[in-house]
Amino acid sequence: xxxxxxxxxxxxxxxxxxxxxxxxxxxxxxxxxxxxxxxxxxxxxxxxxxxxxxxxxxxxxxxxxxxxxxxxxxxxxxxxxxxxxxxxxxxxxxxxxxxxxxxxxxxxxxxxxxxxxxxxxxxxxxxxxxxxxxxxxxxxxxxxxxxxxxxxxxxxxxxxxxxxxxxxxxxxxxxxxxxxxxxxxxxxxxxxxxxxxxxxxxxxxxxxxxxxxxxxxxxxxxxxxxxxxxxxxxxxxxxxxxxxxxxxxxxxxxxxxxxxxxxxxxxxxxxxxxxxxxxxxxxxxxxxxxxxxxxxxxxxxxxxxxxxxxxxxxxxxxxxxxxxxxxxxxxxxxxxxxxxxxxxxxxxxxxxxxxxxxxxxxxxxxxxxxxxxxxxxxxxxxxxxxxxxxxxxxxxxxxxxxxxxxxxxxxxxxxxxxxxxxxxxxxxxxxxxxxxxxxxxxxxxxxxxxxxxxxxxxxxxxxxxxxxxxxxxxxxxxxxxxxxxxxxxxxxxxxxxxxxxxxxxxxxxxxxxxxxxxxxxxxxxxxxxxxxxxxxxxxxxxxxxxxxxxxxxxxxxxxxxxxxxxxxxxxxxxxxxxxxxxxxxxxxxxxxxxxxxxxxxxxxxxxxxxxxxxxxxxxxxxxxxx
Amino acid sequence: xxxxxxxxxxxxxxxxxxxxxxxxxxxxxxxxxxxxxxxxxxxxxxxxxxxxxxxxxxxxxxxxxxxxxxxxxxxxxxxxxxxxxxxxxxxxxxxxxxxxxxxxxxxxxxxxxxxxxxxxxxxxxxxxxxxxxxxxxxxxxxxxxxxxxxxxxxxxxxxxxxxxxxxxxxxxxxxxxxxxxxxxxxxxxxxxxxxxxxxxxxxxxxxxxxxxxxxxxxxxxxxxxxxxxxxxxxxxxxxxxxxxxxxxxxxxxxxxxxxxxxxxxxxxxxxxxxxxxxxxxxxxxxxxxxxxxxxxxxxxxxxxxxxxxxxxxxxxxxxxxxxxxxxxxxxxxxxxxxxxxxxxxxxxxxxxx
Ligand code: HEM
Ligand SMILES: [Cu+2]
Numbered sequence: 001x002x003x004x005x006x007x008x009x010x011x012x013x014x015x016x017x018x019x020x021x022x023x024x025x026x027x028x029x030x031x032x033x034x035x036x037x038x039x040x041x042x043x044x045x046x047x048x049x050x051x052x053x054x055x056x057x058x059x060x061x062x063x064x065x066x067x068x069x070x071x072x073x074x075x076x077x078x079x080x081x082x083x084x085x086x087x088x089x090x091x092x093x094x095x096x097x098x099x100x101x102x103x104x105x106x107x108x109x110x111x112x113x114x115x116x117x118x119x120x121x122x123x124x125x126x127x128x129x130x131x132x133x134x135x136x137x138x139x140x141x142x143x144x145x146x147x148x149x150x151x152x153x154x155x156x157x158x159x160x161x162x163x164x165x166x167x168x169x170x171x172x173x174x175x176x177x178x179x180x181x182x183x184x185x186x187x188x189x190x191x192x193x194x195x196x197x198x199x200x201x202x203x204x205x206x207x208x209x210x211x212x213x214x215x216x217x218x219x220x221x222x223x224x225x226x227x228x229x230x231x232x233x234x235x236x237x238x239x240x241x242x243x244x245x246x247x248x249x250x251x252x253x254x255x256x257x258x259x260x261x262x263x264x265x266x267x268x269x270x271x272x273x274x275x276x277x278x279x280x281x282x283x284x285x286x287x288x289x290x291x292x293x294x295x296x297x298x299x300x301x302x303x304x305x306x307x308x309x310x311x312x313x314x315x316x317x318x319x320x321x322x323x324x325x326x327x328x329x330x331x332x333x334x335x336x337x338x339x340x341x342x343x344x345x346x347x348x349x350x351x352x353x354x355x356x357x358x359x360x361x362x363x364x365x366x367x368x369x370x371x372x373x374x375x376x377x378x379x380x381x382x383x384x385x386x387x388x389x390x391x392x393x394x395x396x397x398x399x400x401x402x403x404x405x406x407x408x409x410x411x412x413x414x415x416x417x418x419x420x421x422x423x424x425x426x427x428x429x430x431x432x433x434x435x436x437x438x439x440x441x442x443x444x445x446x447x448x449x450x451x452x453x454x455x456x457x458x459x460x461x462x463x464x465x466x467x468x469x470x471x472x473x474x475x476x477x478x479x480x481x482x483x484x485x486x487x488x489x490x491x492x493x494x495x496x497x498x499x500x501x502x503x504x505x506x507x508x509x510x511x512x513x514x515x516x517x518x519x520x521x522x523x524x525x526x527x528x529x530x531x532x533x534x535x536x537x538x539x540x541x542x543x544x545x546x547x548x549x550x551x552x553x554x555x556x557x558x559x560x561x562x563x564x565x566x567x568x569x570x571x572x573x574x575x576x577x578x579x580x581x582x583x584x585x586x587x588x589x590x591x592x593x594x595x596x597x598x599x600x601x602x603x604x605x606x607x608x609x610x611x612x613x614x615x616x617x618x619x620x621x622x623x624x625x626x
Numbered sequence: 627x628x629x630x631x632x633x634x635x636x637x638x639x640x641x642x643x644x645x646x647x648x649x650x651x652x653x654x655x656x657x658x659x660x661x662x663x664x665x666x667x668x669x670x671x672x673x674x675x676x677x678x679x680x681x682x683x684x685x686x687x688x689x690x691x692x693x694x695x696x697x698x699x700x701x702x703x704x705x706x707x708x709x710x711x712x713x714x715x716x717x718x719x720x721x722x723x724x725x726x727x728x729x730x731x732x733x734x735x736x737x738x739x740x741x742x743x744x745x746x747x748x749x750x751x752x753x754x755x756x757x758x759x760x761x762x763x764x765x766x767x768x769x770x771x772x773x774x775x776x777x778x779x780x781x782x783x784x785x786x787x788x789x790x791x792x793x794x795x796x797x798x799x800x801x802x803x804x805x806x807x808x809x810x811x812x813x814x815x816x817x818x819x820x821x822x823x824x825x826x827x828x829x830x831x832x833x834x835x836x837x838x839x840x841x842x843x844x845x846x847x848x849x850x851x852x853x854x855x856x857x858x859x860x861x862x863x864x865x866x867x868x869x870x871x872x873x874x875x876x877x878x879x880x881x882x883x884x885x886x887x888x889x890x891x892x893x894x895x896x897x898x899x900x901x902x903x904x905x906x907x908x909x910x911x912x913x914x915x916x917x918x919x920x921x922x923x924x925x926x927x928x929x930x931x932x933x934x935x936x937x938x939x940x941x942x943x944x945x946x947x948x949x950x951x952x953x954x955x956x957x958x959x960x961x962x963x964x965x966x967x968x969x970x971x972x973x974x975x976x977x978x979x
Contacts, residue, residue, distance in 0.1 A: 285785020402684030508774035
């Protein structure tokens with residue numbers, strides 16, 4: 001890209017940026033101002049209903065997403081603990097909860113276990129990780145980090161939050177309909193999901209599940225459009241694409257990924273809905289009859305769903321990690337007081353992951369009976385997608401190299417992200433290699449992989465983001481000591497919960513089994529013992545989160561007041577108040593250089609906000625980067 | 627510590643090859659993870675804030691380092707791909723002399739049929755040293771046929787055939803699982819693969835027609851009492867088929883005499899089967915006429931047990947589930963209904979060998 005190094009002290013804003021001004025095409029640059037509607041600052045609405053609830057302010061919407069997501073985090077976590085309880089002590093009464101199922105003398109019926117597995121996965125993916133990473137941090141950070149007053153479409157933004165509400169209500173409501181919540185797994189494979197009598201959850205629960213996901217999808221789509229437009233159109237003067245912080249890059253590419261992948265999921269959901277309620281046969285083979293139900297006319301194919309579902313859901317796993325990768329890059333650089341190692345390769349790596357992410361979905365279907373030539377192709381593309389992931393981990397390491405590392409709670413979580421992602425990425429290779437995948441597919445090995453990337457990765461990324469931006473969001477600091485204790489306990493219990501899953505998985509313990517102890521292969525001290533260890537750690541992991549919750553709540557009301565820039569960071573959001581005013585920036589800032597100019601030899605302090613020009617004589621830190 | 631094998635038993639020609647790939651990947655992963663962990667910790671200590679480490683000459687980007695860490699993993703990746711693909715193609719290319727056995731999955735059992743005619747449920751007998759190809763399909767939802775000791779797994783779909791092949795190398799009994807989540811009793815959908823010396827296998831093929839399990843006897847009675855006349859596959863009378871009834875939900879008319887009285891749903895258990903045979907007019911399945919005659923006084927209890935056993939064997943597993951008793955000896959677990967009732971297999975006890 002093209003912006004030149006700036007050797008001289010700057011004078012006026014825009015022309016400093018070099019040819020790529022970051023201006024929206026077609027807008028006339030006015031000195032020192034972003035294009036768009038910044039000239040007239042809208043005051044915050046006075047009516048609290050519009051100020052805090054039906055707000056179009058991206059910061060309020062982001063915080064709304066954050067709280068909803070965290071609440072569902074608790075729900076999903078409790079479901080997970082119930083699953084682990086059954087796995088450690090099969091068929092024993094769950095304390096205080098046995099009243100939920102009045103049958104079977106207090107034992108959890110397998111149908112209930114299957115509901116737990118289904119709803120845990122669904123909630124964590126569609127109601128926790130995606131809304132928190134994209135909805136909460138995406139909304140809160142994008143305008144602030146690019147120097148805009150709000151999103152490009154504030155009303156659409158508000159709608160994207162309120163479209164989540166039907167989804168929230170439906171998914172909770174589905175537990176209470178006759179037959180109960182869906183039982184088809186978060187992957188919802190037909191015919192199990194479409195045949196009415198296949199499971200109790202298929203009577204009504206699955207229909208509601210489909211509708212909930214449709215609403216969540218519409219919400220995500222609105223968000224994506226907004227993020228893409230905002231990043232392309234509303235960057236402050238001087239904020240060229242290659243001066244964007246990695247967080248924005250992560251969110252931007254994720255939004256693109258989502259905009260291209262979601263329509264496929266949406267159509268698949270609609271097709272399944274029609275199969276269930278309108279008698280169509282997209283996914284039913286000719287003459288299919290499940291559980292003595294009437295024969296279907298058929299003519300469709302169950303594999304069609306798998307292709308459509310994974311065509312979205314493989315990119316979706318990257319939707320759940322790319323924003324966290326961006327966040328972690330910024331956190332590590334800030335607390336190492338060092339520029340991000342290899343900024344441009346990092347950007348290209350994210351882009352490569354996103355592109356490759358569209359051609360690897362078949363790795364979820366190696367056993368479904370695909371042509372081996374196709375299987376080998378998917379195997380190759382999957383191995384290739386591990387490469388940009390590897391590059392990113394080397395770059396994070398390079399950022400720490402020679403830094404002056406400050407281990408705050410945010411930094412600890414970010415480093416944990418990197419380490420856990422390494423393990424999760426490497427276990428991905430075991431499954432990318434078809435011969436080994438044939439053995440470990442649908443065993444606990446997969447469950448281990450999922451959690452190393454989604455808990456060890458995305459969730460530690462969320463923790464890092466929370467500790468890092470909490471002062472910006474609420475104007476107060478979180479307690480660092482509690483933060484470190486929370487981190488240490490989470491880290492230990494996380495590994496205690498999920499590492500043994502690799503072992504029992506390799507030993508063939510299948511996933512989604514309400515009771516594995518019926519088979520002597522698993523009914524021995526070793527496998528049961530490991531499962532009990534995992535459950536104990538899971539309970540510990542759950543309890544450790546209470547520290548986070550109490551720290552969060554206590555800091556919200558009584559935390560030490562944070563200044564505008566408590567971490568002495570370079571990016572734009574730190575160059576305005578904490579919390580930022582309704583209009584974000586008093587004057588739209590002008591950006592003079594990339595976000596990572598830490599510890600410049602010429603500069604007095606060890607950081608240089610993007611709004612401040614480089615000192616004279618300063619060589620660009622890195623000729624590749626500048 | 628525990629006697630804990632990382633790998634399940636290894637009993638097919640595939641197993642050592644798959645395990646080799648696994649071990650190769652383990653080595654690569656361990657090398658990466660450990661060196662990575664080493665550097666993170668080393669940097670964390672050396673470059674912690676306030677340390678007096680030498681920080682001169684540190685770069686923010688280094689083309690040579692980048693070239694190295696892009697090429698090395700790429701080459702490794704390609705190498706692993708080639709190795710993996712070679713093994714993969716072997717795993718999916720059955721040799722020409724493989725014998726075909728047909729397998730049907732349904733909620734929640736595996737049925738196998740040998741070309742010589744022997745049928746089995748939740749059991750599969752195969753000769754050692756002989757490549758075997760399974761041609762599989764499903765009667766309802768998707769299942770997945772998984773024998774850990776052979777390192778093979780293949781989804782089984784309705785409306786389509788999929789195949790799987792293996793060549794057993796060791797005589798013994800190995801567990802068979804359903805790996806694709808298939809509904810309430812998914813975790814009960816298992817069975818045994820018995821690998822036999824070829825001569826024994828021949829004997830078994832001949833003898834297996836004389837099986838006398840309860841359920842097999844019940845199947846004969848099912849025809850003898852003319853149940854199959856109405857409930858059988860080709861009957862012209864409209865009676866509900868009985869496959870999958872046991873253990874599943876059954877919609878019953880609220881008022882057996884009035885087809886418009888609305889529906890309640892019950893779980894089909896042994897009581898329901900028995901009452902339906904003896905007092906069929908009391909509980910009428912929604913959508914069917916109350917045509918069935920009562921068999922009160924016509925079926926001796928012994929026969930009744932066998933009939934019920936048969937209907938259960940084609941049903942959906944248990945309705946009441948005994949608590950697993952951790953105190954059980956010999957690694958025995960909760961019994962699986964199907965194998966128990968069928969008198970097949972040895973429940974879950976015993977050694978896999
Ligand atoms: C180095 C990168 C990665 C590779 C090579 C990889 C590979 C794979 C493969 C081959 C599978 C299918 C396994 C099977 O079902 O047999 C899989 C499953 C999965 N992966 Fe990854 N993966 C990678 C990164 C990620 C990331 C970053 C995430 C999420 C943040 C993720 C989330 C998942 C999930 C949720 C599943 C399980 C889906 C299910 O069956 O429920 N993976 N991965
Ligand atoms: Cu994937």
